[in-house]
Amino acid sequence: MTNKLSHIFECSDHITEKQYRTSRALFILDGCASTQIFTVTSGAFLSGLAYLVGAGTALTGIIAALPTLMNTIQIFSSVVYENRAGSKRITVEFALIQRLCLLMMLFVPTLMLGARISVAVIAVLYSCAHFCGAFINTGANNWLISLVKKERLGRYLGLKDSMTLVASTGGSLILSKILDAYRFADQEILGFRIIGILCIGICVVDITCLTLIREPENVKHVEPLNIRKAIQMPLTDQNYRNILIFFLLWSVASNFASPFFSIYMLENLGLSYFYITVMNMVASVARIAAANLWGKAADSYSWRLVTLGSIFMLGVAYIGWGLLTKENCIYWLPVVQAVSGVAWGGINIATFRMQFAFAPLEHRVSYVSFCSTMVGFVGFFSSMLGSTFVALAKDIRILNIPVDNIQMVFILSAFGIIASALYSRKIKEK
Incomplete structure (x- = not known):
């Protein structure tokens, strides 16, 4: 055996x-x-x-x-x-x-x-x-x-x-x-x-x-890779540091609100598991349909344009989440989910290509792994910060209009996402 x-x-x-x-x-x-x-x-x-x-x-x-x-x-x-x-x-x-x-x-x-x-x-x-x-x-x-x-x-x-x-x-x-x-x-x-x-x-x-x-059969590296080298290489690479800064900004902004979408739909809006699943399906179908269009736009014009446009669109979608209430969610949520899906179709292409395009061919795995590690570390603490905000923030008002604490998290996250999209313009086309 x-x-x-x-x-x-x-x-x-x-x-x-x-x-x-x-x-x-x-x-x-x-x-x-x-x-x-x-x-x-x-x-x-x-x-x-x-x-x-x-x-x-x-x-x-x-x-x-x-x-x-x-x-x-x-x-x-x-x-x-x-x-x-x-x-x-x-x-x-x-x-x-x-x-x-x-x-x-x-x-x-x-x-x-x-x-x-x-x-x-x-x-x-x-x-x-x-x-x-x-x-x-x-x-x-x-x-x-x-x-x-x-x-x-x-x-x-x-x-x-x-x-x-x-x-x-x-x-x-x-x-x-x-x-x-x-x-x-x-x-x-x-x-x-x-x-x-x-x-x-x-x-x-x-x-x-x-x-x-x-x-x-896979071939091992002639010179074994160690942790020190895996961390040192991307940090000392001037071009890749710009990519790291962008991803860290993006991670802070997007993860601040990421744990609360399902919570908000289930508890605050009182939606059923089935309806939430259907809404997630709307986002998934929109993402798959849009990915091909974003890909063609990247090939015909610029992947940097796709990065800016898709991330900016997601920021707009997050603002839409901040406007959702029990009264309007039935007709507003499908629109917000569709816009989110279209945005993610471009973001997945742009961010994947960005990580790999700026990494040297012979060390792509370690460069991308280091980027993912940093993004994960910063993203988790951003989510904890969002959770702390939800626990402590009470009686929020904007223009004397009461705003739910999770709605406020969505809005703050939206502005952070838009800011990271604007920062992406500093990255030069490679």
Whole structure:
């Protein structure tokens, strides 16, 4: 048995074309399965779970921001992966731990541990899960890319994202309907238990897919990479420092409000899980549709123009969030979500290209990992600052009009995002 398992995780330089095709298909199936587990342990589902066990708004916001903090581990994982010949074993093992931690969260309300212990258990499980996810993120992406020819990478990633989006949307609609049915019958604990049991089966499919995917032989660096070098290189690179400053400004502004969208929809606006899922679907469809247009604009005009335009548009969308109320959310929220989706379609292209374009080819992994680490560290503390503001700010008025504390967070975040968009003009086209 041990020999068979060892063979499964071995790298190989003798992979047939059929095995390559099968592995690429399995990666798509893995994405479709894993997205179900991530969906029911994030966003509105996470907010509902946290509220169910007794977490307040500010504490729920801090829990929701933990994945951002866990991104700081990427600078260490890049060193581990770059000094290994293969990444499959560690990726599959950490992925299994990640999925199990997320699934256990769904059963915490069933244990009746009391509010403080339940909140603490959820926070620990959520942190462990996203620690594992952040650690394997770089290696998993490298493993995926190694299975796709360069000239087909764009089409494959587009297909994978589209299939994952369809699976995510369909699964979210079904799972949110199930949870709503139990929520309105005052049996929300049972609802989380039911979707937890369903996701156990999905997890088995997910990990099975990852285990069956083949991995080509990778070559380790001749000169081993260490932490000191991974940190020193991007900091001493004058061109890349400008990129770091932009991303830090962007991270502070966007993460100040990021934990509160689902909380606001669920608690302040009183929307159902199903309606929130439909609104998230509107944003996702708009993002996919707009990404192609943003990409053409970047090729025909300038990626810097795409950066400025898309981030500025997101700032406008955040202002729209600050204007949402129970009275107008039914017709205003779809517009705000659509604008957000279009903006994110451009932001994803622009920020991805910006990180890689300014990094030297031979050290891209360490440069991008360091940037992600800094963004994660600053972003988490920005989210904590937002949570502190929500906890302390009371009786806010603008022009003598009362404003909810979370609405004020959205507005402050919007101005920060617009400021980071304006700063992006200082970055010269490369």
